[in-house]
Amino acid sequence: MPDDRNDAGLDFAVVAKSNPASNRRLGVMVSGRGSNLQALIDAVADGRLDASIAVVISNRAEAEGLERARRAGIEALYINHRGWPSRDHYDRALAEELRKRGVRLVCLAGFMRLLGPTMIDAFPQGIVNIHPALLPSFPGLDAQRQALDYGVKVTGVTVHLVTTALDAGPIILQRSVPVLETDTVETLSARILVEEHRAYPEAVKLLLDGQWTLAGRRFLRPGSPAEG
Amino acid sequence: MPDDRNDAGLDFAVVAKSNPASNRRLGVMVSGRGSNLQALIDAVADGRLDASIAVVISNRAEAEGLERARRAGIEALYINHRGWPSRDHYDRALAEELRKRGVRLVCLAGFMRLLGPTMIDAFPQGIVNIHPALLPSFPGLDAQRQALDYGVKVTGVTVHLVTTALDAGPIILQRSVPVLETDTVETLSARILVEEHRAYPEAVKLLLDGQWTLAGRRFLRPGSPAEG
Numbered sequence: 001m002p003d004d005r006n007d008a009g010l011d012f013a014v015v016a017k018s019n020p021a022s023n024r025r026l027g028v029m030v031s032g033r034g035s036n037l038q039a040l041i042d043a044v045a046d047g048r049l050d051a052s053i054a055v056v057i058s059n060r061a062e063a064e065g066l067e068r069a070r071r072a073g074i075e076a077l078y079i080n081h082r083g084w085p086s087r088d089h090y091d092r093a094l095a096e097e098l099r100k101r102g103v104r105l106v107c108l109a110g111f112m113r114l115l116g117p118t119m120i121d122a123f124p125q126g127i128v129n130i131h132p133a134l135l136p137s138f139p140g141l142d143a144q145r146q147a148l149d150y151g152v153k154v155t156g157v158t159v160h161l162v163t164t165a166l167d168a169g170p171i172i173l174q175r176s177v178p179v180l181e182t183d184t185v186e187t188l189s190a191r192i193l194v195e196e197h198r199a200y201p202e203a204v205k206l207l208l209d210g211q212w213t214l215a216g217r218r219f220l221r222p223g224s225p226a227e228g
Numbered sequence: 229m230p231d232d233r234n235d236a237g238l239d240f241a242v243v244a245k246s247n248p249a250s251n252r253r254l255g256v257m258v259s260g261r262g263s264n265l266q267a268l269i270d271a272v273a274d275g276r277l278d279a280s281i282a283v284v285i286s287n288r289a290e291a292e293g294l295e296r297a298r299r300a301g302i303e304a305l306y307i308n309h310r311g312w313p314s315r316d317h318y319d320r321a322l323a324e325e326l327r328k329r330g331v332r333l334v335c336l337a338g339f340m341r342l343l344g345p346t347m348i349d350a351f352p353q354g355i356v357n358i359h360p361a362l363l364p365s366f367p368g369l370d371a372q373r374q375a376l377d378y379g380v381k382v383t384g385v386t387v388h389l390v391t392t393a394l395d396a397g398p399i400i401l402q403r404s405v406p407v408l409e410t411d412t413v414e415t416l417s418a419r420i421l422v423e424e425h426r427a428y429p430e431a432v433k434l435l436l437d438g439q440w441t442l443a444g445r446r447f448l449r450p451g452s453p454a455e456g
Contacts, residue, residue: 134382137365151445153402154362154384174381176404181448217379220409 024051024208027103029111030058034065036109036200041072043201054101081113091118120164127162130200132192139167144189153179157195159203170219173203252279252436255331257339258286262293264337264428269300271429282329309341319346348392355390358428360420367395372417381407385423387431398447401431
């Protein structure tokens with residue numbers, strides 16, 4: 001059972017202290033295989049991503065992602081989503097563990113639980129997710145199968161900030177991936193996954209580097225060199 | 229007023245006669261500038277697209293597209309959408325003019341009227357449209373503005389078969405286009421338009437070349453060389 005005595009005031013003090021721009025501590029949340037966690041671990045290890053992974057949390061004890069964390073010398077924490085009086089209690093427990101470790105940015109990497117307002121509010125614009133489609137097309141589960149069934153010729157990857165609306169937060173980065181005539185769900189998913197593994201560390205870097213703003217829903221980096 | 233004495237049986241006989249695989253006659257329908265019409269005219273002229281444009285029809289007398297047709301020596305037909313007892317009557321008139329000229333494939337190029345079942349049924353899988361977004365994202369009007377407001381980082385172009393559902397027919401071809409930080413509706417629309425002008429003749433060629441099938445919603449060309 002979580003300890004509910006921490007009131008909102010105390011919580012925000014902790015957030016404020018742990019979130020200076022120099023803080024590049026990540027918390028990664030997984031439910032399964034954790035291949036995007038591995039992409040983040042690898043990007044940190046080889047210097048593409050200047051960050052540290054403070055903790056990996058899973059709602060499933062048997063998640064391969066926890067094993068990946070241990071192998072990389074990262075704390076691996078199992079917090080069952082069952083047995084709490086409400087989702088809010090579970091969210092508070094997650095937020096507390098992440099804050100204790102000074103996490104600035106929470107990266108969802110195949111975390112199969114919806115987060116409620118308590119978690120979202122605990123990390124304002126500080127939770128990020130990766131989705132295997134070009135949102136707003138094909139939100140929710142089985143995005144690759146949705147894309148194949150719809151018959152699109154281009155799909156892709158979206159990294160976005162997490163809000164309480166499913167797969168609908170501001171978009172940090174997108175990459176397109178072609179759909180081939182011969183594709184099955186498996187071959188398409190594999191091609192998208194390659195792009196996910198490139199896109200996620202890049203997007204996390206953009207978020208940590210700061211200098212970004214939201215103009216309406218548009219994620220902009222006014223100080224960055226022009227693209228094109 | 230249209231002549232309603234042609235019954236369905238007669239109509240289908242005409243369609244059957246005018247639609248052998250060797251028929252590569254297009255009808256293009258425009259309401260405005262007709263830059264995608266121009267892309268088709270140019271592709272035919274320089275040999276990229278083995279087809280002939282039998283007629284250009286507009287619901288607006290002042291459409292620049294009609295002028296483009298005349299300049300290219302193509303019959304330009306103005307058929308006002310107003311003054312008919314119903315949309316069905318208007319659709320019959322359009323279908324009749326297209327059939328008279330032996331048109332096999334109807335290409336919408338900025339034609340701003342919804343087509344009803346009468347036109348759709350008159351050209352089964354024979355009406356094609358181009359949309360300035362990666363459908364199913366951003367159907368309907370102002371797709372470029374919708375994409376900017378949503379904050380996507382990738383948008384594009386879709387060429388699709390026309391059904392009675394708005395912008396929801398099977399997809400022939402899609403091309404992605406990046407959205408830049410500095411984009412306005414104007415700059416993004418211009419970048420998408422370049423891709424439209426490439427994509428439309430390509431998609432029309434695929435349709436005319438035949439050897440395609442629909443598997444559910446998926447447009448497939450089983451006989452074509454593998455992509456990749």
